Amino acid sequence: xxxxxxxxxxxxxxxxxxxxxxxxxxxxxxxxxxxxxxxxxxxxxxxxxxxxxxxxxxxxxxxxxxxxxxxxxxxxxxxxxxxxxxxxxxxxxxxxxxxxxxxxxxxxxxxxxxxxxxxxxxxxxxxxxxxxxxxxxxxxxxxxxxxxxxxxxxxxxxxxxxxxxxxxxxxxxxxxxxxxxxxxxxxxxxxxxxxxxxxxxxxxxxxxxxxxxxxxxxxxxxxxxxxxxxxxxxxxxxxxxxxxxxxxxxxxxxxxxxxxxxxxxxxxxxxxxxxxxxxxxxxxxxxxxxxxxxxxxxxx
Amino acid sequence: xxxxxxxxxxxxxxxxxxxxxxxxxxxxxxxxxxxxxxxxxxxxxxxxxxxxxxxxxxxxxxxxxxxxxxxxxxxxxxxxxxxxxxxxxxxxxxxxxxxxxxxxxxxxxxxxxxxxxxxxxxxxxxxxxxxxxxxxxxxxxxxxxxxxxxxxxxxxxxxxxxxxxxxxxxxxxxxxxxxxxxxxxxxxxxxxxxxxxxxxxxxxxxxxxxxxxxxxxxxxxxxxxxxxxxxxxxxxxxxxxxxxxxxxxxxxxxxxxxxxxxxxxxxxxxxxxxxxxxxxxxxxxxxxxxxxxxxxxxxxxxxxxxxxxxxxxxxxxxxxxxxxxxxxxxxxxxxxxxxxxxxxxxxxxxxxxxxxxxxxxxxxxxxxxxxxxxxxxxxxxxxxxxxxxxxxxxxxxxxxxxxxxxxxxxxxxxxxxxxxxxxxxxxxxxxxxxxxxxxxxxx
Numbered sequence: 001x002x003x004x005x006x007x008x009x010x011x012x013x014x015x016x017x018x019x020x021x022x023x024x025x026x027x028x029x030x031x032x033x034x035x036x037x038x039x040x041x042x043x044x045x046x047x048x049x050x051x052x053x054x055x056x057x058x059x060x061x062x063x064x065x066x067x068x069x070x071x072x073x074x075x076x077x078x079x080x081x082x083x084x085x086x087x088x089x090x091x092x093x094x095x096x097x098x099x100x101x102x103x104x105x106x107x108x109x110x111x112x113x114x115x116x117x118x119x120x121x122x123x124x125x126x127x128x129x130x131x132x133x134x135x136x137x138x139x140x141x142x143x144x145x146x147x148x149x150x151x152x153x154x155x156x157x158x159x160x161x162x163x164x165x166x167x168x169x170x171x172x173x174x175x176x177x178x179x180x181x182x183x184x185x186x187x188x189x190x191x192x193x194x195x196x197x198x199x200x201x202x203x204x205x206x207x208x209x210x211x212x213x214x215x216x217x218x219x220x221x222x223x224x225x226x227x228x229x230x231x232x233x234x235x236x237x238x239x240x241x242x243x244x245x246x247x248x249x250x251x252x253x254x255x256x257x258x259x260x261x262x263x264x265x266x267x268x269x270x271x272x273x274x275x276x277x278x279x280x281x282x283x284x285x286x287x288x289x290x291x292x293x294x295x296x297x298x299x300x
Numbered sequence: 301x302x303x304x305x306x307x308x309x310x311x312x313x314x315x316x317x318x319x320x321x322x323x324x325x326x327x328x329x330x331x332x333x334x335x336x337x338x339x340x341x342x343x344x345x346x347x348x349x350x351x352x353x354x355x356x357x358x359x360x361x362x363x364x365x366x367x368x369x370x371x372x373x374x375x376x377x378x379x380x381x382x383x384x385x386x387x388x389x390x391x392x393x394x395x396x397x398x399x400x401x402x403x404x405x406x407x408x409x410x411x412x413x414x415x416x417x418x419x420x421x422x423x424x425x426x427x428x429x430x431x432x433x434x435x436x437x438x439x440x441x442x443x444x445x446x447x448x449x450x451x452x453x454x455x456x457x458x459x460x461x462x463x464x465x466x467x468x469x470x471x472x473x474x475x476x477x478x479x480x481x482x483x484x485x486x487x488x489x490x491x492x493x494x495x496x497x498x499x500x501x502x503x504x505x506x507x508x509x510x511x512x513x514x515x516x517x518x519x520x521x522x523x524x525x526x527x528x529x530x531x532x533x534x535x536x537x538x539x540x541x542x543x544x545x546x547x548x549x550x551x552x553x554x555x556x557x558x559x560x561x562x563x564x565x566x567x568x569x570x571x572x573x574x575x576x577x578x579x580x581x582x583x584x585x586x587x588x589x590x591x592x593x594x595x596x597x598x599x600x601x602x603x604x605x606x607x608x609x610x611x612x613x614x615x616x617x618x619x620x621x622x623x624x625x626x627x628x629x630x631x632x633x634x635x636x637x638x639x640x641x642x643x644x645x646x647x648x649x650x651x652x653x654x655x656x657x658x659x660x661x662x663x664x665x666x667x668x669x670x671x672x673x674x675x676x677x678x679x680x681x682x683x684x685x686x687x688x689x690x691x692x693x694x695x696x697x698x699x700x701x702x703x704x705x706x707x708x709x710x711x712x713x714x715x716x717x718x719x720x721x722x723x724x725x726x727x728x729x730x731x732x733x734x735x736x737x738x739x740x741x742x743x
Contacts, residue, residue: 047401
């Protein structure tokens with residue numbers, strides 16, 4: 001059977017409309033990925049031709065480069081504490097902002113605002129908030145008699161400072177939670193109330209299960225984003241220096257150092273692929289462990 | 301028919317017009333691109349240099365572009381895709397790494413063929429620093445040396461004589477004497493001893509360009525002569541680092557990084573505002589003090605020495621290179637030569653941005669051409685011309701080898717705990733040695 005002319009024309013236009021996007025993916029994502037996979041098995045200084053080294057780059061990362069494990073540790077630590085903090089902060093905020101009080105939209109806007117501030121501006125702003133002498137955080141802590149903390153100069157406090165920043169930027173996940181909360185059918189709560197459920201029970205047995213796909217989504221996205229953290233360290237600690245005693249030498253910062261400062265693009269590509277595998281396996285692990293706990297309407 | 305004739309005539313005229321550029325012997329215009337990282341005030345200086353060049357060479361058009369952020373990365377990507385500018389500013393740290401990979405044009409044949417400007421026209425250590433295995437991959441438009449800037453008023457207030465401008469005296473200005481002077485220049489809040497109102501001395505602590513002259517003056521070295529071994533873990537070296545760290549940590553006569561954070565300002569501001577008596581930094585801060593901050597009550601002197609007679613300084617700087625794949629190497633060199641000529645260099649030297657790198661401007665007789673009381677201090681010429689004779693390069697290879705950036709990153713991270721008082725210099729240099737030796741001897 002021949003397709004009608006109209007249908008074919010529609011198809012053609014459809015392809016034409018998606019063409020820019022497809023081309024974009026091929027040129028800016030697919031091709032660089034293939035190329036970097038190839039580069040991962042080469043030594044390349046950006047200037048001369050790549051030299052094949054087999055698994056040399058991977059061997060170097062795992063067995064010879066002490067900063068590889070250090071940067072991985074820093075990144076993992078940043079993620080393990082930072083992501084749950086952000087999840088909880090975002091969720092609590094969403095709960096608060098889901099109440100019906102006057103001017104709630106203003107509050108929603110205010111709390112969402114930090115997540116549309118560009119990362120660089122955000123970092124510069126926090127450098128001031130965290131300033132030893134004039135920073136609002138030290139001033140605030142001073143009210144409770146806490147001694148001033150050298151947030152960005154003392155290796156012990158660098159990650160806590162960055163966790164705080166993460167919480168401040170929880171507006172992004174908050175907005176998703178909020179949408180999720182508003183999607184929970186009122187009938188469920190009404191039915192539960194008739195059955196005599198209190199607000200705690202309602203939260204535990206209706207809100208949390210109904211929200212679990214959203215929480216799960218935010219967890220996965222947070223995990224992926226957190227492992228790729230770069231801008232904060234780059235802006236706050238002048239380029240790839242990684243902060244005092246490398247306390248903020250995140251994995252991607254190290255990767256960038258190798259790519260653009262040490263002229264080791266091949267090694268950097270290998271690092272990128274190792275990171276990809278790490279993130280992929282973590283995501284799969286989370287899916288496997290927490291996935292069954294997630295409640296999707298109708299199917300479980 | 302008249303309209304046919306008209307058509308024919310019009311067509312003929314069009315043909316002639318379109319052929320004109322081909323047949324006319326008009327002088328060929330060449331366009332070259334030039335890249336720097338300098339923005340702000342220095343951008344104007346760059347533009348006036350370019351304009352002056354174009355007036356002299358009407359057939360060469362120079363397009364100036366400036367990239368203040370991520371300069372090296374942008375340039376690397378451009379070279380990888382074959383689109384780098386013809387002439388660009390480049391840090392000396394990149395010269396060997398980039399040059400040996402074929403990115404930079406070897407300037408030696410061009411300088412040899414040049415009648416007015418030779419390689420030997422430049423400050424001697426620079427010739428060595430820019431030459432890698434017999435090839436010259438660039439040249440610096442500037443000499444920067446590390447020295448001490450001091451606030452004259454604070455010396456007067458403390459009733460102390462100014463530090464010496466005479467190199468013979470400076471050669472015997474021992475570390476302990478320097479510490480003594482710094483102690484006298486430190487003012488502590490009488491009501492609160494932890495509050496220091498005026499610091500005696502300071503520097504960007506942990507900066508290799510600053511501490512190496514001191515280490516050298518004690519007989520220490522950064523690397524072995526064959527560049528295979530890291531030597532700061534020897535007593536003659538780490539003792540110096542320890543004494544330097546003690547200035548801030550134990551004696552409290554030099555500011556720590558927390559102190560600067562507390563005050564919310566940089567070292568140069570402290571000096572200009574009379575809260576710091578001596579600052580060890582590089583000659584570029586002439587511009588920061590005299591032009592940016594309009595502060596003139598300063599002068600310069602030599603760094604102290606650990607052993608009498610062992611006077612040293614370092615010469616951190618950057619210069620210009622030409623892209624090896626440039627389509628107009630002759631014109632690019634002509635422009636580079638102008639930037640490096642006496643005339644070209646005076647633009648920067650006059651505003652206090654740099655010391656010139658050309659020998660003909662580095663003599664007491666030539667100082668009138670660029671040293672002026674509005675910008676420079678009374679002793680500036682004398683101290684600088686003398687001190688330059690003691691300039692040393694950091695690595696035994698003269699140029700910065702391929703692995704230098706990696707080593708300097710490790711160095712910063714490993715030595716950091718010395719300046720914050722968490723590790724002794726002995727412990728920190730020991731741990732740095734293990735890692736740096738692995739880089740030096742490996743791969």
